[in-house]
Amino acid sequence: MIRPAALTLSMLLMTSIAAAAPPQPERFGQTADGQAVHRFTLKNAKGVVAKIITRGATLTELHVPDKSGQTADVVLGFDDVAGYESEGNQYFGCTAGRVANRIAKGRFTLDGKDYQLAINNEPNALHGGVKRSFDKVVWQGVGVETPHGPGVRFAYVSPDGEEGYPGKLTSVVTYSLNDKGELRIEYEATTEGATPINLTNHSYFNLAGEGSATVLDHTLQVAASKYTPTDDTLIPTGAIESVEGTPLDFRKATRIGDRIEELTETANLGYDHNLVLDGTAGELRKIATLKDPASGRTLTVHTTEPGVQFYSGNFLMGQTGKGGKAYPHRSAICLETQHFPDSVNHPQFPNTVLRPGQTYRHTCVYTVSAE
Ligand code: BGC
Numbered sequence: 001m002i003r004p005a006a007l008t009l010s011m012l013l014m015t016s017i018a019a020a021a022p023p024q025p026e027r028f029g030q031t032a033d034g035q036a037v038h039r040f041t042l043k044n045a046k047g048v049v050a051k052i053i054t055r056g057a058t059l060t061e062l063h064v065p066d067k068s069g070q071t072a073d074v075v076l077g078f079d080d081v082a083g084y085e086s087e088g089n090q091y092f093g094c095t096a097g098r099v100a101n102r103i104a105k106g107r108f109t110l111d112g113k114d115y116q117l118a119i120n121n122e123p124n125a126l127h128g129g130v131k132r133s134f135d136k137v138v139w140q141g142v143g144v145e146t147p148h149g150p151g152v153r154f155a156y157v158s159p160d161g162e163e164g165y166p167g168k169l170t171s172v173v174t175y176s177l178n179d180k181g182e183l184r185i186e187y188e189a190t191t192e193g194a195t196p197i198n199l200t201n202h203s204y205f206n207l208a209g210e211g212s213a214t215v216l217d218h219t220l221q222v223a224a225s226k227y228t229p230t231d232d233t234l235i236p237t238g239a240i241e242s243v244e245g246t247p248l249d250f251r252k253a254t255r256i257g258d259r260i261e262e263l264t265e266t267a268n269l270g271y272d273h274n275l276v277l278d279g280t281a282g283e284l285r286k287i288a289t290l291k292d293p294a295s296g297r298t299l300t301v302h303t304t305e306p307g308v309q310f311y312s313g314n315f316l317m318g319q320t321g322k323g324g325k326a327y328p329h330r331s332a333i334c335l336e337t338q339h340f341p342d343s344v345n346h347p348q349f350p351n352t353v354l355r356p357g358q359t360y361r362h363t364c365v366y367t368v369s370a371e
Pocket of ligand 1: 090092101272309311315336
């Protein structure tokens with residue numbers, strides 16, 4: 001006969017062993033130049049499943065039940081590595097860096113020295129470069145138990161001079177998922193030489209399910225009273241202006257499609273703006289709520305960053321994604337928590353220069369639920 005005490009002890013032991021087993025990598029495929037790419041799967045007790053691959057430390061799938069328990073994958077992506085390496089990949093789900101967003105004409109001066117980056121978004125540099133930007137390199141991944149649930153930790157060491165940036169930079173990105181539906185992304189980086197840094201996650205969300213025709217019926221609320229106006233190449237003018245009376249005022253939940261046409265004829269082609277977040281940067285605070293009224297799925301965003309690039313998928317062009325589905329114009333949105341674009345050339349913006357001895361830290365939490 002098994003005594004109750006013994007049973008409890010062995011059950012406890014089993015639970016702790018189960019809880020302590022970190023997610024294991026499975027092979028996802030290989031890059032065109034022969035590097036193995038692995039995938040990690042995080043699951044919670046509410047049926048939420050997140051899949052993340054080592055190429056670009058990229059979130060490839062995020063399955064979320066709707067209000068009636070029907071599950072859909074709410075992020076755009078591809079079925080294989082070749083898809084991620086194709087022209088159709090507009091930074092889907094990746095970790096963008098070393099400097100996400102734009103740097104004017106790819107130029108900056110740091111400690112009296114001039115740097116020139118590759119121009120990959122005429123006439124500017126976008127999202128860290130051409131061949132070895134952080135979305136394209138294969139990170140080292142390991143399953144971990146974190147205080148916030150099972151997770152995966154990715155590390156990448158970017159050599160001094162890579163993509164034109166100074167300083168050998170070590171970056172660590174940790175994803176975790178808990179039973180509250182919190183997909184937490186924590187970034188940390190240290191450097192051996194001064195460098196600008198701005199890491200973000202570039203997931204494209206459609207809460208009706210990836211491959212749904214539009215995101216314009218979603219409602220969005222963002223705690224941002226200000227934004228950074230840009231020139232016609234999307235480089236900030238340096239001003240910080242109120243969203244009052246503009247289509248960028250999302251302080252109250254508003255349907256994304258309601259005012260987007262006012263922006264179609266602008267250089268931004270729709271929403272493609274850095275919103276200056278209310279509250280104190282450095283503190284984790286709730287900054288946005290995205291809802292799909294039909295499915296009831298909701299995404300809330302918390303971040304420690306001063307800004308969020310709200311991008312309404314204006315360049316999506318019907319490319320073929322997962323399961324052969326097409327991703328049309330404005331069929332997903334990105335809420336990229338980050339520092340302001342071109343900060344390295346705007347001393348009045350929050351600082352993006354990391355120096356030896358300092359640690360860069362950024363937390364973004366995407367919480368999914370249905371109501
Ligand atoms: C930028 C867009 C750009 C897109 C590329 C976004 O972060 O703001 O202008 O087209 O990334 O996928």
